[in-house]
Amino acid sequence: MARVTVIVPTHNKKEPVAEALRSVLSQTFRDFEIVVSDDGSTDGTPLHLLRMLGAQPDALEILSRMSPTSIKPFSHAFSQNGVTVQYHYGSNRGLSAARNRGIRSARGDYIAFIEAEDEWQREHLEVQMAFLESHPDARLCRVAERYVKDGKPRKNRNTSTASGWIFEAALEASPMSTSALLAHRSCFASCGAFDENLPACDEYDLWLRFAARYPIYYIPDGPIVTRKSARGDGSSRTWSWDRFRVYALEKAFQSGHLSPNQRFMVAQEIVRKCERLVQGFRRQRSDERSNFYERKRRRFAQEVRKLRSSKVAPV
Numbered sequence: 001m002a003r004v005t006v007i008v009p010t011h012n013k014k015e016p017v018a019e020a021l022r023s024v025l026s027q028t029f030r031d032f033e034i035v036v037s038d039d040g041s042t043d044g045t046p047l048h049l050l051r052m053l054g055a056q057p058d059a060l061e062i063l064s065r066m067s068p069t070s071i072k073p074f075s076h077a078f079s080q081n082g083v084t085v086q087y088h089y090g091s092n093r094g095l096s097a098a099r100n101r102g103i104r105s106a107r108g109d110y111i112a113f114i115e116a117e118d119e120w121q122r123e124h125l126e127v128q129m130a131f132l133e134s135h136p137d138a139r140l141c142r143v144a145e146r147y148v149k150d151g152k153p154r155k156n157r158n159t160s161t162a163s164g165w166i167f168e169a170a171l172e173a174s175p176m177s178t179s180a181l182l183a184h185r186s187c188f189a190s191c192g193a194f195d196e197n198l199p200a201c202d203e204y205d206l207w208l209r210f211a212a213r214y215p216i217y218y219i220p221d222g223p224i225v226t227r228k229s230a231r232g233d234g235s236s237r238t239w240s241w242d243r244f245r246v247y248a249l250e251k252a253f254q255s256g257h258l259s260p261n262q263r264f265m266v267a268q269e270i271v272r273k274c275e276r277l278v279q280g281f282r283r284q285r286s287d288e289r290s291n292f293y294e295r296k297r298r299r300f301a302q303e304v305r306k307l308r309s310s311k312v313a314p315v
Helices: 014-025 045-053 057-064 095-105 124-134 185-191 202-213 239-254 260-283 287-309
Strands: 004-010 032-038 074-080 083-089 110-113 140-142 144-149 152-154 181-184 216-218 224-227
Touching: 004 014, 004 095, 004 124, 014 032, 014 045, 032 045, 032 095, 045 057, 045 074, 045 083, 083 095, 095 110, 110 124, 110 185, 124 140, 124 181, 181 185, 185 202, 202 216, 202 239, 239 260, 239 287, 260 287
Parallel strands: 004 032, 004 110, 032 083, 140 216, 144 224
Antiparallel strands: 074 083, 110 181, 140 181, 144 152
16 A cells, blocks of 8 residues: 555646656656546546546546546556546536545555645655654644745745744745645544535645644755645635635634634634724725624634633734
8 A cells, every 4th residue: 555645636627747757757756656636527538538537448448438528437457657546527516626636545654745746856855754754742843835836936026945843934824735745544533524515715724724733844944745726725815815715713712622722723813804894895886795804803803812811822
């Protein structure tokens, strides 16, 4: 059984996901399996990827006779050059559902993700596995990321090199993309997987749960993930997305898994994000929404005062 499961979620990104997979197949660390979780692509992705990965001829023959828009959910497993590949094609339910489908299929001790428009350097898995194996108490680690647009690097406004217990750093926005993370499968067993109710900021929600329970180690001078997509909490600063972050923060506040000081920090962050939402919706003349977040802001401002007066939080 492979040590690492590499989960590749995709939807209608035939060419970019092929490049992402080539970067996985070029890894110097070889003890991994690949799980492609196709979220109902209609652009010919299944046939394109299965041909590239060397799937069985009978599966290719069946897919070649089908219209890309008429493919029904299926699973196909095979081995190519010593690498086990699982291809799961499901109905279009969103990125979180595709990721979770991959997690349920994973058989490795460790789980890595690579998004369809990202690429790894050849030493990506080797460096991360070496770090985790040399730090027996570590369960999660991450590497640096760089953003590229039209072949040119662009500034990442949310680059974080925080390492260890990074809960406070994770509150403002996600400290990493999934493509930079390697996690022991026990982390998902204890913290849960991606929230399929969230249309955005699903990564932010998961990092809050991880960072509350585990140190997340940053590996300096390690391999760098190349990101070509603008999707993700780290690259989006639009104020309206704070409504999804507030949802995630409320979940964390009510989870029962936070320390008193962590609950205090979460309540403060909810107040800050609600203030921004109130201002944004007032500019849009959306009184119903601005009033909704003003009531929420007041409620959590009261929680901040209660936690401060109880002396479990800084004065």
